[in-house]
Amino acid sequence: MSATAAAALDGEDFAQLPESAPSTGREKSVADLMNPPVGLFGPKVTVREATEALREQVKSAFITYIYVVDDGGRLLGLVVMREMLLAEPDTALEAIMIADPFALDASLPLTEALKLALHKHFPVYPVVGEGGRLVGLVRGSDLFANRAVEISAQSGSMVGVDKEERMGTSLTRSLKLRHPWLQINLLTAFVAAAVVGAFEDTLSRLVILAVFLPVMAGQTGNTGCQALAVALRGMTLGDVKPGMERDLVRKEGMLGFLNGGLVGLTAGAGMFVYATITGEQQPFTLAAVVFLAMIIACSVAGIAGALIPLTLKRLGADPATASSIFLTTASDVASMGIFLSLATAMMPAP
Amino acid sequence: MSATAAAALDGEDFAQLPESAPSTGREKSVADLMNPPVGLFGPKVTVREATEALREQVKSAFITYIYVVDDGGRLLGLVVMREMLLAEPDTALEAIMIADPFALDASLPLTEALKLALHKHFPVYPVVGEGGRLVGLVRGSDLFANRAVEISAQSGSMVGVDKEERMGTSLTRSLKLRHPWLQINLLTAFVAAAVVGAFEDTLSRLVILAVFLPVMAGQTGNTGCQALAVALRGMTLGDVKPGMERDLVRKEGMLGFLNGGLVGLTAGAGMFVYATITGEQQPFTLAAVVFLAMIIACSVAGIAGALIPLTLKRLGADPATASSIFLTTASDVASMGIFLSLATAMMPAP
Numbered sequence: 001m002s003a004t005a006a007a008a009l010d011g012e013d014f015a016q017l018p019e020s021a022p023s024t025g026r027e028k029s030v031a032d033l034m035n036p037p038v039g040l041f042g043p044k045v046t047v048r049e050a051t052e053a054l055r056e057q058v059k060s061a062f063i064t065y066i067y068v069v070d071d072g073g074r075l076l077g078l079v080v081m082r083e084m085l086l087a088e089p090d091t092a093l094e095a096i097m098i099a100d101p102f103a104l105d106a107s108l109p110l111t112e113a114l115k116l117a118l119h120k121h122f123p124v125y126p127v128v129g130e131g132g133r134l135v136g137l138v139r140g141s142d143l144f145a146n147r148a149v150e151i152s153a154q155s156g157s158m159v160g161v162d163k164e165e166r167m168g169t170s171l172t173r174s175l176k177l178r179h180p181w182l183q184i185n186l187l188t189a190f191v192a193a194a195v196v197g198a199f200e201d202t203l204s205r206l207v208i209l210a211v212f213l214p215v216m217a218g219q220t221g222n223t224g225c226q227a228l229a230v231a232l233r234g235m236t237l238g239d240v241k242p243g244m245e246r247d248l249v250r251k252e253g254m255l256g257f258l259n260g261g262l263v264g265l266t267a268g269a270g271m272f273v274y275a276t277i278t279g280e281q282q283p284f285t286l287a288a289v290v291f292l293a294m295i296i297a298c299s300v301a302g303i304a305g306a307l308i309p310l311t312l313k314r315l316g317a318d319p320a321t322a323s324s325i326f327l328t329t330a331s332d333v334a335s336m337g338i339f340l341s342l343a344t345a346m347m348p349a350p
Numbered sequence: 351m352s353a354t355a356a357a358a359l360d361g362e363d364f365a366q367l368p369e370s371a372p373s374t375g376r377e378k379s380v381a382d383l384m385n386p387p388v389g390l391f392g393p394k395v396t397v398r399e400a401t402e403a404l405r406e407q408v409k410s411a412f413i414t415y416i417y418v419v420d421d422g423g424r425l426l427g428l429v430v431m432r433e434m435l436l437a438e439p440d441t442a443l444e445a446i447m448i449a450d451p452f453a454l455d456a457s458l459p460l461t462e463a464l465k466l467a468l469h470k471h472f473p474v475y476p477v478v479g480e481g482g483r484l485v486g487l488v489r490g491s492d493l494f495a496n497r498a499v500e501i502s503a504q505s506g507s508m509v510g511v512d513k514e515e516r517m518g519t520s521l522t523r524s525l526k527l528r529h530p531w532l533q534i535n536l537l538t539a540f541v542a543a544a545v546v547g548a549f550e551d552t553l554s555r556l557v558i559l560a561v562f563l564p565v566m567a568g569q570t571g572n573t574g575c576q577a578l579a580v581a582l583r584g585m586t587l588g589d590v591k592p593g594m595e596r597d598l599v600r601k602e603g604m605l606g607f608l609n610g611g612l613v614g615l616t617a618g619a620g621m622f623v624y625a626t627i628t629g630e631q632q633p634f635t636l637a638a639v640v641f642l643a644m645i646i647a648c649s650v651a652g653i654a655g656a657l658i659p660l661t662l663k664r665l666g667a668d669p670a671t672a673s674s675i676f677l678t679t680a681s682d683v684a685s686m687g688i689f690l691s692l693a694t695a696m697m698p699a700p
Binding site for chain 2: 051210266
């Protein structure tokens with residue numbers, strides 16, 4: 001035979017990456033992914049009896065483990081085939097079973113189930129319902145394919161792409177899903193614009209500052225995004241243990257400070273050269289403004305990059321959701337506001 | 351007994367998420383993750399003989415499958431325990447084995463191995479070397495933990511965070527890993543600054559344009575990032591099949607156009623209100639400039655968001671690497687360049 005086994009190894013175990021179901025307003029649970037249970041026996045059944053019964057059952061079902069249940073269908077234990085093979089034929093299943101095996105609750109949200117199963121990597125998990133009754137089996141490949149789909153959605157979530165959106169999503173649906181976040185992004189951009197607008201006098205005196213606005217905003221934004229990405233990844237992989245949040249924020253603030261200082265030197269030098277070429281009055285002061293603003297703004301951006309996903313999580317939201325949009329607002333306001341404030345203070349109108 | 355099985359299910363199967371090894375300049379291969387092979391038998395060995403031998407072997411090793419090898423150690427087949435259990439004791443292993451089973455090549459890079467194994471989800475994979483010799487076994491949980499680690503690095507890669515960096519990475523090492531990309535980002539920001547600098551005359555006449563620079567850049571950047579994230583996710587999950595690249599680029603260009611139009615209406619309205627309040631001469635023309643520039647720039651950003659990862663892949667690079675840095679440059683140059691060009695053309699100096 002071995003045909004069943006071959007099918008099991010090459011056919012049945014092939015799990016298509018699931019297309020996410022259209023948003024139904026609730027998260028998928030383990031029950032949505034499970035199949036009916038197979039390979040069930042009572043605790044007093046002997047290895048010989050179970051083996052004989054299996055011989056029939058494997059013709060119609062793919063059986064990986066044997067599940068031991070009581071008369072009420074409650075899951076008592078799990079028997080692996082290797083133990084069946086090595087046991088004496090008269091042994092009762094309860095003598096070789098793993099009692100109280102790891103099982104998933106049918107009502108558990110998939111994301112929670114994934115976290116529990118992440119380190120197990122069993123081919124199949126038993127699913128239990130009310131009172132510990134065995135109600136189904138869920139394949140590890142189905143769970144993990146879902147996890148890959150989940151994690152890969154993160155960089156999209158950060159900028160307002162719905163987890164549901166995949167390559168095959170229609171143009172109109174993509175538009176409907178993405179557009180609201182762009183309007184929100186616009187509102188936050190108006191905040192940054194208002195900050196710049198408050199310095200119109202300074203800008204009209206020193207148009208060269210406008211030339212460096214994109215440098216300040218771009219550089220600070222990228223520094224913050226690095227912090228955000230590292231924080232999110234740490235949260236996804238479970239590296240950020242409770243109590244470590246403060247360390248994370250402190251480290252990212254310090255990195256922002258150091259990166260801002262080093263980048264500020266280059267950017268300040270760029271300003272000095274540009275200001276000299278274009279005949280500005282105080283090229284050195286302009287360079288100092290760029291340097292100082294870069295240090296402060298990058299420190300703020302690093303701290304914001306770590307704080308935003310931590311705050312979103314504390315509020316019960318997905319830490320990735322629109323995090324990049326919030327971060328960009330913070331880093332735009334900080335970078336351009338500090339830059340123009342310093343310029344106004346250090347280069348007052350005559 | 352069942353202690354072994356319990357350990358197998360709850361202890362040995364627990365795979366720590368691997369900390370990536372320090373960059374050695376080469377990608378990890380399957381050989382780096384494999385353990386020595388166990389449970390090896392010749393093809394003529396009977397089920398009874400193998401079972402007796404297993405009884406001893408399981409005391410010191412965790413055996414999931416039986417591997418059938420010839421005298422030279424070449425992998426001939428794989429036997430699952432269920433088939434051992436159900437077979438007649440005198441059957442030779444070769445009669446119940448799955449011939450030429452799925453195996454990973456020892457020299458295969460981990461990322462390639464992950465792609466091959468993604469849909470299989472076996473607990474253990476045989477690893478073969480030169481001439482098909484069985485040289486080791488690799489646990490599925492180890493492969494998949496690596497995959498989760500891999501995918502979760504993506505949003506960091508986009509902004510120049512190394513895949514190696516994790517929560518535990520030291521401050522100095524994080525600085526060393528992230529900083530070069532920030533200097534590169536700065537160089538690209540200078541390009542955007544140079545574009546703005548080319549319009550200093552226009553800016554000095556119409557300082558209000560400087561106020562809207564962050565709106566144009568931020569909005570266009572986020573539109574492009576949405577396209578980038580969707581494209582990268584499609585490539586990661588294998589949704590982008592060869593020949594679909596053109597459709598992807600076309601769809602993202604169209605989405606950029608539509609999103610740009612709708613957001614342009616809001617942004618244009620914002621400009622009209624602001625210009626009216628601040629007493630600008632031509633509030634309607636200024637609003638029209640914002641609207642038109644937003645449509646064109648968002649179309650460009652959508653196309654760039656799809657093209658950049660596709661191009662990086664074609665060049666043999668990781669499609670995520672620094673993609674956000676390249677995208678920001680493109681969207682900054684496009685948004686501010688188009689915005690200031692249109693303003694100069696539509697509102698010439700008197």
